[in-house]
Amino acid sequence: MGWQDHSTSNIIIDAVLSDRGRTMLARNDGSFEIVKFAFGDDEIDYSLITKFGRAVGKEKIEKNTPIFEAQTTSNIALKNKMFSLSNPLFSSVPYLTTTRSASELNATTITTTIELEQQLAAQTSIESELREDMFFVKVNNRFLSLDRGGLPTIDSHGFATYLLDSTGTVSGTNGSMLKFTLRRKSVSNVSTFAAPGTTDTVKTVVNIVGLQTGTTKDIMITIKY
Numbered sequence: 001m002g003w004q005d006h007s008t009s010n011i012i013i014d015a016v017l018s019d020r021g022r023t024m025l026a027r028n029d030g031s032f033e034i035v036k037f038a039f040g041d042d043e044i045d046y047s048l049i050t051k052f053g054r055a056v057g058k059e060k061i062e063k064n065t066p067i068f069e070a071q072t073t074s075n076i077a078l079k080n081k082m083f084s085l086s087n088p089l090f091s092s093v094p095y096l097t098t099t100r101s102a103s104e105l106n107a108t109t110i111t112t113t114i115e116l117e118q119q120l121a122a123q124t125s126i127e128s129e130l131r132e133d134m135f136f137v138k139v140n141n142r143f144l145s146l147d148r149g150g151l152p153t154i155d156s157h158g159f160a161t162y163l164l165d166s167t168g169t170v171s172g173t174n175g176s177m178l179k180f181t182l183r184r185k186s187v188s189n190v191s192t193f194a195a196p197g198t199t200d201t202v203k204t205v206v207n208i209v210g211l212q213t214g215t216t217k218d219i220m221i222t223i224k225y
Contacts, residue, residue, distance in 0.1 A: 040078035081214040096217035118175030132210035147181035
């Protein structure tokens, strides 16, 4: 959904259904129901706040920011989701850092463990409201699977999304930890998906998103067949 201001007194909402939404609506069996929604601020340049201050920067953002049109492809819509916080004085959001990741999966190393920690600038303590209890982990279902998270949701592009609980707390900062194992899948037509200059190597990205804050971490995985 996109907000379109045509320089009049009216604000027009441009709403479209994603590919999955249209598929569900086409069933025409009464099962299509909108039960939740999310807002995003992909267009916003928050450096204007730093440059001009909160009051003037906010005004410049409101008056000068071009608004994206509604996207029909869910993979590129809402890259930066908004969320609500009770404390208006929060000035930064924790980020995810990799403490252990795979360099390569191959015929011998068919599994690898990924570990991440939630951190904040200057290693300060993370407020409970900003701690992640759950994470979305998205992988290309053609090449990879996860050892936990139950049955994933697989979209029309072949990406599987798993919902994982956090696996611990970081000492000192009280941030959340996440640990999971990736497993390489067998692929018959590897050359079709091989990285440039190779015939047996596939590069794919694992995307991790915190459910509470929307913090994102991408990890490149190399798979050699």
